[in-house]
Amino acid sequence: MSTRSEEEAKKTPYELYIAPRPFSFELDSEMLVLLRKDCDPPLIVEKFAAEISGKKQDDVDTIAKKVFGKYGEDWMRRTLKLGEEYPDRTYEILKEAVDKTGEMKFPLVLQRFIEIAYLGTQQFRILPIVENWAKRLVYRVKDCYIYKLEVEKCGQEVAGSLPCRYACLAACKTALDGLGLDAAVEMEATMVKDGACQFALNRI
Amino acid sequence: MVDKSKIKVPKATPQDLTRLPIKMPKITIDHNKCTVPFWCKKCLQACPQLVFQCYCKHLEKLRESDPRQPGIYEVIAVRRDKCHVCNKCVEMCPENAITITLEEA
Amino acid sequence: MCHYCEMWGDGTIWYLNPRNYARHMYTLPKEAKPGATKAVGEADPAGYINLERAMVDALERGPEEYEKAMKFARDMVDMTQGSVGGWMGQVVPLRDAERMAEISNPLGLIACICRKAMLGIEERCPENMTCMGLGVGMLKWERWPERYKGGVHWLTIEETKQWLRDLDTKGFVHSLMMFGPRFIGGICNCDYPACDALTMRLDHGFNMLKGHHVAMVDYDLCNGCGICVQRCQFGALKMNVTLDKANIDQMRCFGCGLCETACPRKAISLKERIKIPSLQEVW
Numbered sequence A: 001m002s003t004r005s006e007e008e009a010k011k012t013p014y015e016l017y018i019a020p021r022p023f024s025f026e027l028d029s030e031m032l033v034l035l036r037k038d039c040d041p042p043l044i045v046e047k048f049a050a051e052i053s054g055k056k057q058d059d060v061d062t063i064a065k066k067v068f069g070k071y072g073e074d075w076m077r078r079t080l081k082l083g084e085e086y087p088d089r090t091y092e093i094l095k096e097a098v099d100k101t102g103e104m105k106f107p108l109v110l111q112r113f114i115e116i117a118y119l120g121t122q123q124f125r126i127l128p129i130v131e132n133w134a135k136r137l138v139y140r141v142k143d144c145y146i147y148k149l150e151v152e153k154c155g156q157e158v159a160g161s162l163p164c165r166y167a168c169l170a171a172c173k174t175a176l177d178g179l180g181l182d183a184a185v186e187m188e189a190t191m192v193k194d195g196a197c198q199f200a201l202n203r204i
Numbered sequence B: 001m002v003d004k005s006k007i008k009v010p011k012a013t014p015q016d017l018t019r020l021p022i023k024m025p026k027i028t029i030d031h032n033k034c035t036v037p038f039w040c041k042k043c044l045q046a047c048p049q050l051v052f053q054c055y056c057k058h059l060e061k062l063r064e065s066d067p068r069q070p071g072i073y074e075v076i077a078v079r080r081d082k083c084h085v086c087n088k089c090v091e092m093c094p095e096n097a098i099t100i101t102l103e104e105a
Numbered sequence C: 001m002c003h004y005c006e007m008w009g010d011g012t013i014w015y016l017n018p019r020n021y022a023r024h025m026y027t028l029p030k031e032a033k034p035g036a037t038k039a040v041g042e043a044d045p046a047g048y049i050n051l052e053r054a055m056v057d058a059l060e061r062g063p064e065e066y067e068k069a070m071k072f073a074r075d076m077v078d079m080t081q082g083s084v085g086g087w088m089g090q091v092v093p094l095r096d097a098e099r100m101a102e103i104s105n106p107l108g109l110i111a112c113i114c115r116k117a118m119l120g121i122e123e124r125c126p127e128n129m130t131c132m133g134l135g136v137g138m139l140k141w142e143r144w145p146e147r148y149k150g151g152v153h154w155l156t157i158e159e160t161k162q163w164l165r166d167l168d169t170k171g172f173v174h175s176l177m178m179f180g181p182r183f184i185g186g187i188c189n190c191d192y193p194a195c196d197a198l199t200m201r202l203d204h205g206f207n208m209l210k211g212h213h214v215a216m217v218d219y220d221l222c223n224g225c226g227i228c229v230q231r232c233q234f235g236a237l238k239m240n241v242t243l244d245k246a247n248i249d250q251m252r253c254f255g256c257g258l259c260e261t262a263c264p265r266k267a268i269s270l271k272e273r274i275k276i277p278s279l280q281e282v283w
């Protein structure tokens, strides 16, 4: 390791870092509004409630897979598109880091889009990340807005079977495909049993 | 959540509490004379006991502070308990900003 | 098990548990105004000096005042979980530091804040940077360019390990630092007394924990060359002149492993602290 001495450092022009523009490191609020407009949870839960009304309990799961699976895909596609269109400074730096090291696309780029997806549609301000390292990305959804609406619109019984999990699972899958990453999606905890849903994207 | 009752901290206090209060020299730095300490930093590096610390008084978001501008940084004598009055800092200071006094018992 | 392991280890050594490195990237503002940037409650990077100054000043005023200042500092750490000048940290040997690099990201090389404050050293180029910032907060370093003088330089996991080994060869102690609740945010490489965290621990018994290991010398292998003796920053290792062997005071040993990596005859090994009855509770 070569070291630059104090004296040399003083001889060369002393460059001070000054940000070229007032950066924003947080998500663009306009983007979040657009995302919520297109993928608002009440719309999809109402659609689902209408589809299952009068249907047998056995059919509910098939309908959920169809309706929420489709929603999850659309929701994440829209997120991927909007997320690219509205970069923030955090994302710019992240892209620099990914370019330089060739690592970190999993989990960090993935994490960014998953955070946008949830922050843009849910009612919480932070998506708790449980693990984010080279082999695993794990996040937790507490106080889920979709689940709350399900309980209201479809009743406790239907909500208890967590039809909405197809949306989250499909969204994870779509995000992986969209970013060209390979990982297994797994549900490690559920709202009904554990009080929060926990999703893991595993590369192990 | 974190269980605060579980937080234990190392109980050792190497300073012999019965010998307190310990007598320390008074070190004063004239900030009117020492205006650009992070650019000069002679006392920081001359003191064998690392008594001095230098910090940025005017932290700004999104920009680095200029150490060549007067008044941005300040040097203070933090670890006074370790000073053995070798007077190296006083000799080194180009601005004669440091004075060290030992009170007589 | 140290008390951090009890709280956050989930059955393993806490700093080898990936959950203690994870953090969210974004926080929505309380009410979303278009185009508004959030004011961040970032810790003043120079704030830690004040705690130390208060403690030294209290030394002059007597034991009660000193205890009071100490209690204030500790309450501060409990309250903020290390996010305000708290130095919740632990010494780690090289091998554990390398494992830490595997389970956290991004890995960003930054300049040392302690040496900047204590010695006025500016590590403006990556060749002499000695601090490693972990976690997504590093992506936002431009909020405080004064703290991150010289910027952040991204490393791969392998580069990080090599960099850690280089610093180990130079003789720096590795330690980890917490920045906020259950969040390990950095690997420091430093020495006494330039490192404020080590200095506060050694001079005031304040908060930095000893590592999970203790070094031991095998007298059959040691030939008394004395190479290891220069490496100990904690005053635990000296020459036993009578026997002509290296001698370690295990009550003082912090388990940094620097002597182990330096010994050409592999005479020093690290033993697990919890397996030694008299040292189990010595953190």
Ligand code: SF4
Residues within 6 Å of the ligand: B027, B046, B047, B048, B049, B050, B051, B052, B082, B083, B084, B085, B086, B087, B088, B089, B090, B100
């Ligand atoms: S007199 Fe010596 S020990 Fe005291 S502050 Fe000056 S240089 Fe340091």
Ligand code: SF4
Residues within 6 Å of the ligand: B029, B033, B034, B035, B036, B037, B038, B040, B041, B042, B043, B044, B075, B092, B093, B094, B095, B096, B097, B098
């Ligand atoms: S040597 Fe004197 S002028 Fe220079 S930083 Fe120290 S007190 Fe200031």
Ligand code: SF4
Residues within 6 Å of the ligand: C217, C221, C222, C223, C224, C225, C226, C227, C228, C229, C245, C246, C262, C263, C264, C265, C266, C267, C268
């Ligand atoms: S470096 Fe190894 S052989 Fe040399 S004195 Fe130390 S323990 Fe003994």
Ligand code: SF4
Residues within 6 Å of the ligand: C214, C215, C231, C232, C233, C234, C235, C236, C237, C248, C252, C253, C254, C255, C256, C257, C258, C259, C260
């Ligand atoms: S004896 Fe060895 S392991 Fe223990 S503190 Fe000293 S250098 Fe570190």
